[in-house]
Amino acid sequence: MTTLQLKNIVKRYKTNTVLDNLSLEVAEGETLVLFGPSGAGKTVLLRLVAGVIDPDEGQILIGGDDVSDIDAEHRGIGMAFQNFALFPHMSAFDNIASPLTATGSTKDAISAGVQKVAKLLKIDHVLTHHPKALSNGQKQRTALARALAGSPPLLLLDDPLRNVDAKLRFEMRLELPRLLAAQGATVVYVTQDYKEAMALGDRIAVMSQGRIRQIGTPEDIYNAPADIEIARLFGDPTINLLDVVPKSGPDGVYVELSNVKVALPGMPASVVGKTCVIGLRPEAIAFTDAGAAGGIPVTVEAETPLNEKTVTLVLTARGREILVSRPAGTPGPVSGPARIAVDGHAAFLFDKESGALIPSAATPMTRNGEAA
Amino acid sequence: METTSTLEKILRLIALTLVVIFFMFPIFWIFLMSFQTNETILAIPPSVIFTPTLSNYAALITGKLTTAAGTLDIAFMRNLMNSIFLSVTSVAIALVLGVPAAYAFARHKFKGSEDIAFTLLSFRFAPPLLVLLPLTQYFQWLGLADTYFGLIWVYQLICLPLILWIVRGYFEDISADVEYAYRIAGHSWFATFRKIALPLAGPGIAAAGLLAFIFAWNNFVFALVLASADKQPVTVGALAFVTSSGIQYGQIASAIVLSVTPTLALALYAQRYLVEGLSLGAVKG
Amino acid sequence: MSETALFINGVDKFYGPIDHGVHAVKQLSMDVKKGEIIALLGSSGCGKTSTLRMVAGFEAVSRGTISLKGREVQTFAPVKRNVAMAFEGYSLYPPLTVRENIAFALKASKLSQGVVDEKVASIAKLLEIEDIMGRYPSSISGGQQQRASLGRALIRDADLHLLDEPMGQLEPQLRALLRGRIKHFIKERGLTAILVTHDQTEANALADRIAVMEGGVLQQFDTPQMIKERPANLFTGTFVGEPPMNVFPAGVSGSGEIVSFGLNEGVKLDYKASDFSHAVRGELMKRSKVVLGIRPYAVRRSEGGVGAKVAVNQWLGDQTHIAADFAGGTMVLVEHDRTNLAIGESVGIRLDPSSLHVFDGESGRAISHGQELA
Known part of the structure; x- marks a missing residue:
C-alpha cells in the first residue's frame, strides 16, 4: 500500500497537449478509476506513473517520494494492459514469474509465488501454455496474474477487461474487488465502461482532453454530474436531455413539458427565464395511469428490453423523444398512447450555454470538480 | 459455388x-x-x-x-573459402552493430534520428562504381587495400543498411506495451532488449542476416578491385575460367553449382525457421 | 395467420465435401413470419453467420431448402432474392459519400429523384447521420460507418432485411435510442428482419423471437420472454440474460413430502414435494445429478434463507449487483434499488421454487422451470 500524487503534470506530443496541468491524489489502499473516452489521456497518465515515459512538466510522487529519477523497474509497480501485452515467446508461468525473477528470488519461491496467484485467478491448470494457446479469458487472467505476482504496492490497470466478452467482463467485475482487497494495493484503474467505473471505483476521475473534469465517489458523479457531457457518459440508457426555460410559480421553480408543469424543488430562482437543459434519467420517469394528474401524454414508439430492465421509447406531442426505463416484469404500455410522470427531485438542470450543472438545494452536492 | x-x-x-x-x-x-x-x-x-x-x-x-x-x-577452393570467410564475418559484424542500432532507431526517436537512418540506407542507393575509385585510393593510403579487414569493412556498406532497415521494422512491430510490461516487472532496459525484443524480432533478424549474406556472397565489384588473387571470393575467381584458349563452360557450371549450394542450403534452412518464427507471432497477445 | 416470409427447411451446411467437411449448420429448420424481427444469437462459430449468408445467397446450401415468400430460392443468385443486407464490416463504397452510399441502394428501384432524396433524408434523421452525409467512409468513425451501413440496408423496400451484427460498434450513448427508433421503423413499415448477433442484450432488445444457436444446432427458437423464463437447456439458460443465471451442480434426493437438492459442501435446499408437479417429481427422482439455475433478479433476500456473506456490492446507478458467498458457491443478486449492504455482512438468500430452473446433469436439458408448479 502506498500513496500516489501527481502535481501539475503536463505531457505534450509535438504540438498536441495530451495532459494539461493535471493534478491528482490517490490515497493509500484506494481504488481510483480514470474514466473517459479514448484520447482523454488516461493511458498516457498510467505510463507516466509507471515511468516508461516522462512528463514534460510536473511531479509524480509515490509514497511521498518524487520518482522522476527512478527508472520504471524500480518503482514497485504492477501493471496490466488493455491488449494484455503478454510475452508471446514465454509460457503463462514465465509470464507471471517475470516480476519475481527480477528480484533474484529462489526457484522455489518463484514457483510458489506463481502458483499462489495463478490459483487465485483460476489459471493454475494452463501455466505451461504459451499465450497463443490460451483463450481470451485466460490471457486476460494471465495478464492480471502477472501484474499481481510481485505484490506491488501500486497497481495500474489499463482497461484490463476491454478485450473480453460481456460474460467474462461481468465475472471479473465481481472478482476484481476481492482480488484487489486481498492484495491491499493502491489501484489506478482505467476504463471506458461506466458500469466498471461505478462498480470498482472508490472514487472516479472523469477525464477528457487531458484534464480531469470531475472527481468524486460514484454517488457524487451519478447524482450530481458536473456537466451535460458527464451526465451522458453515466447511465444506460443515456440520460434524456430536453431544452426548457424554467418558470417561477407559487411553489417555486418549475418547467413545462408538453404543457404539463414539473416542479423542480430546491432550484434557485436565478434560473428562471434562462435557456436550460433538463436532464432526466430514464429510471426517474415512470408510466402513470392514463388521466392521472401531472401525467405527460406520450405515444409509445418501441419497447426494448435491456438486462432486467424494460426500456421504452416514447414520443411527446411535440415530437420529442424520451427513454423510460423500469425493472423488468413490472407492467407498462407496449404501444399506443400513454402518460408519463417525471420526478422533479431526480431531475438535473444544466445551463444550455456552458453545459454546467445548476446546483439544486435538493440534489446531493458533494462535488469537488477542481483537481485537488 | x-x-x-x-x-x-x-x-x-x-x-x-x-x-x-x-x-x-x-x-x-x-x-x-x-x-x-x-x-x-x-x-x-x-x-x-x-x-x-x-x-x-x-x-x-x-x-x-x-x-x-x-x-x-586455379584457386577455386581457396576462393570458396574466401567467400565463406568474407560473407560470414561481414554478416556477423553487421548483426552485432546493426541490431542494437536498429533497436535504437525503432524505440528512441530523437532529433535527426530519421535523417541518420535514412543516410545509412542511402549507402545502398549509390552505385558501387561511384565510390569505388576514391575508396580504392583511401584504402591504399590507409594500407587497407588487399586485406580481409578492408574487404569486410567495405562489405558493411552492403550488409549494415539492409540489416538496420529490416530489423528496425521488426522491432517497431513489437507492441511497446510488451516491452513496458517487462520493464515494469522490474527488469532493466538491457534485459528487456535481450529477453523480449531480441527473441521476438528473431525471425526478422534471421531474414535480414540471410539477405545480407546473399548480397555479400554475390558481391563482385568491390572484391574485383580491392582484393588480389589470394583473397578473391568465388564471384571474382570464376573469371579464371575465361582462359586464353576459350571459356571453360563445364568448370564454370560446376563452380556455380558449388558456390550456389551454401546460400541455397542456408535459404532452405532459414525458410523453415522463418515460417515457424512468424507463426509464433501473436505479439499482440 | 400472417404469411410466412422465410422458411428454412432441413438445411445443412458443410464447408468442404458434403458429409465429410466441417458441419457448420446442422439440420436447421425455422420459419419467419412477415413483419417479424428475428435474432440469430450465438457465439462465434455457432453457424449463425453461415445461416445468414445462405439466406442472402452468398453461400451455397449443402442440403435442404430455403423459401422466400413461398418460393424456393436456394439456387438463386443473391440479386434475384430481393433481400437487403447490412454487413458486419460495413462494406461501404469508399469512393461514394455517405449520402451516395445510402441512395445507391435505391438505384434499381427507379424512384424519382425527389422521392429518393426524401427517403434518404428521413433515414439520415433516424440514424443521426445528417451531419456526415457529405463525408466519405474513410473520414468517419466506426460507429458512424455502421449507422451509414444500416441506413443503406433499411432504406430498401426488400422482402427481407438481413442485419449482420448491426449495432456492435454504435456509440454507447446512442445505443438505447437507436434501438428504439430502428425497432419502431421496422414495425411501422411492416418489414421483416433477421439480425445476427453474439450480444444477447441486442437480441433481447430488438427481436420478437430469438433463435439461439450453438455448434451449428438450433437450441431454442422462441420469444425473449419464453427464453428467459423457460430456457430449453443449460446453454440457452446461461447464454441469454445479463448478469448470467446462477448455476450450481446438485444431487437430488427425496423422501415423502420433501425434495432435497444437495449442493457443494453439504448445503441442502429442501422443497416441498408439492412445489413440483407429479411428472417433474418423477423426472427428478430418476436422476442423481442435476444443475440448479436461478436468475440473479429472482433471488430473494430473507431471514432464514441460506446463510451467506456479502462479498461484493456494486451500485450501478439504477441497479445493484451483489455477490454473496455461501458454502455451496457464490450467488449473484440483482436489485433495482440502492442496497446498503456492507462487505462481509450476513444475509439469508432464498431460492423460491417458482423461479428455480432444474436442468439434467448430463445433457443439460431443462427438466423444470418453476412455472410448471403443481
Whole structure:
C-alpha cells in the first residue's frame, strides 16, 4: 500500500497537449478509476506513473517520494494492459514469474509465488501454455496474474477487461474487488465502461482532453454530474436531455413539458427565464395511469428490453423523444398512447450555454470538480 | 459455388508449371552442364543425353585445370573459402552493430534520428562504381587495400543498411506495451532488449542476416578491385575460367553449382525457421 | 395467420465435401413470419453467420431448402432474392459519400429523384447521420460507418432485411435510442428482419423471437420472454440474460413430502414435494445429478434463507449487483434499488421454487422451470 500524487503534470506530443496541468491524489489502499473516452489521456497518465515515459512538466510522487529519477523497474509497480501485452515467446508461468525473477528470488519461491496467484485467478491448470494457446479469458487472467505476482504496492490497470466478452467482463467485475482487497494495493484503474467505473471505483476521475473534469465517489458523479457531457457518459440508457426555460410559480421553480408543469424543488430562482437543459434519467420517469394528474401524454414508439430492465421509447406531442426505463416484469404500455410522470427531485438542470450543472438545494452536492 | 471447376484447376496447373520451368530451367541446365565436358556442352544441337563426368569437379577440387593450351593452376577452393570467410564475418559484424542500432532507431526517436537512418540506407542507393575509385585510393593510403579487414569493412556498406532497415521494422512491430510490461516487472532496459525484443524480432533478424549474406556472397565489384588473387571470393575467381584458349563452360557450371549450394542450403534452412518464427507471432497477445 | 416470409427447411451446411467437411449448420429448420424481427444469437462459430449468408445467397446450401415468400430460392443468385443486407464490416463504397452510399441502394428501384432524396433524408434523421452525409467512409468513425451501413440496408423496400451484427460498434450513448427508433421503423413499415448477433442484450432488445444457436444446432427458437423464463437447456439458460443465471451442480434426493437438492459442501435446499408437479417429481427422482439455475433478479433476500456473506456490492446507478458467498458457491443478486449492504455482512438468500430452473446433469436439458408448479 502506498500513496500516489501527481502535481501539475503536463505531457505534450509535438504540438498536441495530451495532459494539461493535471493534478491528482490517490490515497493509500484506494481504488481510483480514470474514466473517459479514448484520447482523454488516461493511458498516457498510467505510463507516466509507471515511468516508461516522462512528463514534460510536473511531479509524480509515490509514497511521498518524487520518482522522476527512478527508472520504471524500480518503482514497485504492477501493471496490466488493455491488449494484455503478454510475452508471446514465454509460457503463462514465465509470464507471471517475470516480476519475481527480477528480484533474484529462489526457484522455489518463484514457483510458489506463481502458483499462489495463478490459483487465485483460476489459471493454475494452463501455466505451461504459451499465450497463443490460451483463450481470451485466460490471457486476460494471465495478464492480471502477472501484474499481481510481485505484490506491488501500486497497481495500474489499463482497461484490463476491454478485450473480453460481456460474460467474462461481468465475472471479473465481481472478482476484481476481492482480488484487489486481498492484495491491499493502491489501484489506478482505467476504463471506458461506466458500469466498471461505478462498480470498482472508490472514487472516479472523469477525464477528457487531458484534464480531469470531475472527481468524486460514484454517488457524487451519478447524482450530481458536473456537466451535460458527464451526465451522458453515466447511465444506460443515456440520460434524456430536453431544452426548457424554467418558470417561477407559487411553489417555486418549475418547467413545462408538453404543457404539463414539473416542479423542480430546491432550484434557485436565478434560473428562471434562462435557456436550460433538463436532464432526466430514464429510471426517474415512470408510466402513470392514463388521466392521472401531472401525467405527460406520450405515444409509445418501441419497447426494448435491456438486462432486467424494460426500456421504452416514447414520443411527446411535440415530437420529442424520451427513454423510460423500469425493472423488468413490472407492467407498462407496449404501444399506443400513454402518460408519463417525471420526478422533479431526480431531475438535473444544466445551463444550455456552458453545459454546467445548476446546483439544486435538493440534489446531493458533494462535488469537488477542481483537481485537488 | 466455392468448389473450383476442373477447367480452372487445369489452367492453374499449367500456369504454375510454366512459371516453374521459366525459373528452374537455367539452374537445371547449369546443373547438367557441370557434368559435361566443354565439347558436349558446345555440341550443336545440344543434347540432354550425355555421359556424365566428374572431371569438372575434380579440376576444381584439385586446382589443376587441363585445357588445350596446357595445365593451369586455379584457386577455386581457396576462393570458396574466401567467400565463406568474407560473407560470414561481414554478416556477423553487421548483426552485432546493426541490431542494437536498429533497436535504437525503432524505440528512441530523437532529433535527426530519421535523417541518420535514412543516410545509412542511402549507402545502398549509390552505385558501387561511384565510390569505388576514391575508396580504392583511401584504402591504399590507409594500407587497407588487399586485406580481409578492408574487404569486410567495405562489405558493411552492403550488409549494415539492409540489416538496420529490416530489423528496425521488426522491432517497431513489437507492441511497446510488451516491452513496458517487462520493464515494469522490474527488469532493466538491457534485459528487456535481450529477453523480449531480441527473441521476438528473431525471425526478422534471421531474414535480414540471410539477405545480407546473399548480397555479400554475390558481391563482385568491390572484391574485383580491392582484393588480389589470394583473397578473391568465388564471384571474382570464376573469371579464371575465361582462359586464353576459350571459356571453360563445364568448370564454370560446376563452380556455380558449388558456390550456389551454401546460400541455397542456408535459404532452405532459414525458410523453415522463418515460417515457424512468424507463426509464433501473436505479439499482440 | 400472417404469411410466412422465410422458411428454412432441413438445411445443412458443410464447408468442404458434403458429409465429410466441417458441419457448420446442422439440420436447421425455422420459419419467419412477415413483419417479424428475428435474432440469430450465438457465439462465434455457432453457424449463425453461415445461416445468414445462405439466406442472402452468398453461400451455397449443402442440403435442404430455403423459401422466400413461398418460393424456393436456394439456387438463386443473391440479386434475384430481393433481400437487403447490412454487413458486419460495413462494406461501404469508399469512393461514394455517405449520402451516395445510402441512395445507391435505391438505384434499381427507379424512384424519382425527389422521392429518393426524401427517403434518404428521413433515414439520415433516424440514424443521426445528417451531419456526415457529405463525408466519405474513410473520414468517419466506426460507429458512424455502421449507422451509414444500416441506413443503406433499411432504406430498401426488400422482402427481407438481413442485419449482420448491426449495432456492435454504435456509440454507447446512442445505443438505447437507436434501438428504439430502428425497432419502431421496422414495425411501422411492416418489414421483416433477421439480425445476427453474439450480444444477447441486442437480441433481447430488438427481436420478437430469438433463435439461439450453438455448434451449428438450433437450441431454442422462441420469444425473449419464453427464453428467459423457460430456457430449453443449460446453454440457452446461461447464454441469454445479463448478469448470467446462477448455476450450481446438485444431487437430488427425496423422501415423502420433501425434495432435497444437495449442493457443494453439504448445503441442502429442501422443497416441498408439492412445489413440483407429479411428472417433474418423477423426472427428478430418476436422476442423481442435476444443475440448479436461478436468475440473479429472482433471488430473494430473507431471514432464514441460506446463510451467506456479502462479498461484493456494486451500485450501478439504477441497479445493484451483489455477490454473496455461501458454502455451496457464490450467488449473484440483482436489485433495482440502492442496497446498503456492507462487505462481509450476513444475509439469508432464498431460492423460491417458482423461479428455480432444474436442468439434467448430463445433457443439460431443462427438466423444470418453476412455472410448471403443481
